[in-house]
Structure formats: C-alpha cells, structure tokens
Amino acid sequence: MKKINKICNVVFNNTPIYIRRYIIDIARVLFFKKNPKSGFVIITQSRSGSSLLIDLLNSHPKITAYNNIFNTNFARNIKKPFIFAQGIFTLANTQICGFKVRLKDMKEQGIEPSQFINEFHKNNWKFIHLQRKNLVRKTISNLMLEKTGREVILKTTQPKKININTKKFFKFIKEQELALEKESELLKNIKHHKISYEESLLNNKQHQKTLNELFCFLNVQPHSVKTKIKKQGKANLKEYILNYAELESILRNTKYYRLLTSK
Numbered sequence: 001m002k003k004i005n006k007i008c009n010v011v012f013n014n015t016p017i018y019i020r021r022y023i024i025d026i027a028r029v030l031f032f033k034k035n036p037k038s039g040f041v042i043i044t045q046s047r048s049g050s051s052l053l054i055d056l057l058n059s060h061p062k063i064t065a066y067n068n069i070f071n072t073n074f075a076r077n078i079k080k081p082f083i084f085a086q087g088i089f090t091l092a093n094t095q096i097c098g099f100k101v102r103l104k105d106m107k108e109q110g111i112e113p114s115q116f117i118n119e120f121h122k123n124n125w126k127f128i129h130l131q132r133k134n135l136v137r138k139t140i141s142n143l144m145l146e147k148t149g150r151e152v153i154l155k156t157t158q159p160k161k162i163n164i165n166t167k168k169f170f171k172f173i174k175e176q177e178l179a180l181e182k183e184s185e186l187l188k189n190i191k192h193h194k195i196s197y198e199e200s201l202l203n204n205k206q207h208q209k210t211l212n213e214l215f216c217f218l219n220v221q222p223h224s225v226k227t228k229i230k231k232q233g234k235a236n237l238k239e240y241i242l243n244y245a246e247l248e249s250i251l252r253n254t255k256y257y258r259l260l261t262s263k
Contacts, residue, residue: 039085039125040098040218041117043183045176047141048132049197050100052229056211057098059225063218064092066099070109078109082119096220100130103179103186117186126218127192129183134198136251136259139172140164140237161240164247173256193217237261 042065044050050067057065069088070078078084089097106116121127132138147162193214195201200210204227212222237260238244251257 037095038219039089039096039120039123040128041120041125042098042100042128042130043103043117043187043192044100044130045102045132045138045179045183047138047145048130049201050130052201052227053130053195054100055227055229056207056225057214059211059227060215060220060223062094062096062220062223064089064094064097066097068101068105069099070101070105072105072108076109078111081106081109081111081116082123085120096218098125098128103182113182113186117190121190127187127190128195128214128217129187129192130195130197131180131183132197134259134262135173135176136256137237138176139169140241142172143168161242163242166247166250169247 042050042053054065054067057063066088068074069085070081075084085097085099088099101116103113106113117127143164144160144162146168148160195210195214200206207225207227211225215222241247248257248260251260
C-alpha cells in the first residue's frame, strides 16, 4: 500500500493544477475506506511557523500533516473543501490527517471562511489556531520570502540580506492585524487548541512539550519529534536588513517600535 501511495503522490504532483481536484474526486471514490478516522485544520497566516509545525507533526507515525492544500498554486476551483480534503487524505498511510490553511486561501477559492470552517466543524474535525504575535518580525519574514523566494530555510542554508520596502511593510502589517481579528472571531465558539509561535515554537527546547500537548489534543500517544527547519530571522534584525536605520526611524513613534527589538 505504501508503494501505491507513493505512485499516487508522484502522479498527482506532476498533474496540471486545474485538473487536480478531479483526480482527488476519483481517489476519494476508489479509496473511500482509507478516509482518516480523525482530522485537524491549522488556521494560520504566512510566516507564523506553520511549516515548522507541520514538519514536527509529521514526526509522529500515526499523523500525516499536509501543507496548504487550498493554496491556488496547489489546486483551484475547490467548491467542496471537506470532500476535497477527504480525497487528499486517501493518499496518506495514517488515520489522523490534517493541513494548514489561511483565510486568504479560502477567499481565493471562492469560499467564505465561516462556511469553510463550519463544514469541517460539523464533520468533527479539530482546529488548531497558530499565531505569531510579533507582527513586525512576521511582516519582515513575509518580505524576505518575497525577495528570496525561500518558503522554508533548512539548517544548512544561509539567509540573504535584504532592503525592506516600507510601503509594503505597513500594507502587510495592517492586513495581518485584520486577519488575526477575523480568525479569533471565527473560532470563538469552536473548541480549538492555541499555539503561539513565540512561546511554543521559537525555542526548539519547547518543541517536544508543545507537540506532546498537541498530540493529547488530537487523541494520540506522545512521540519524539525533530525537524530540519531552522528559524529564518536572526535575533538582531540589523544583521540582515540593509536599511534597518530607515525602518527604525519610521517605526519609532508607532505601536510597532517595541516589536522591532523583541523576538
């Protein structure tokens, strides 16, 4: 079965984006008995540690955690998100499966976030809310991604130095503030597990404790975790922001200034 799943994944990953959802519909019908016994959704934003969390979750032999299956670079025109997710998970070897998603992805698929979340909630899927509270560092990380094209930094990779576009900086940070408010509003009446990037993922010494608590929430036994991903940003932003003095001057009299020097 593992060999079959590997073949299915290779075929799927080499298929044009616009027909992937049809392949998933076929997989769901052919392998309906392999639908996961339980599922989870990670509600998050870009550059909030979600790739790290996915990598750590995949350390567990009974869990398959996917990255953003609702990103339009992965598949498009998904009108029935729960059915699509079920189809994706027929390609997994585990009975507990999940994925990460942003409000932005739901909207780009033409699905209202409340509708998306309710569809999974009524099917008894669990929700994890991953937040990165330092919006300044998160915004800088987004701008670094835009400049370098590196979604994930491995332990052997050196980050590049960049100039920060201050206009884009304020645009990003305002969008993130609104998204955080919307996420909290959507989840306020739904039982969910909260994870703070700064408190639970920033320090790798917290990884095992954080994941053990999450495994408990997912009703699975604890398991040792490890990752090949390293933190992209250095503690001292001056080391890789070429126009740090300009950014510092612009932020000095704003509510964001204190976040510039904190982790």
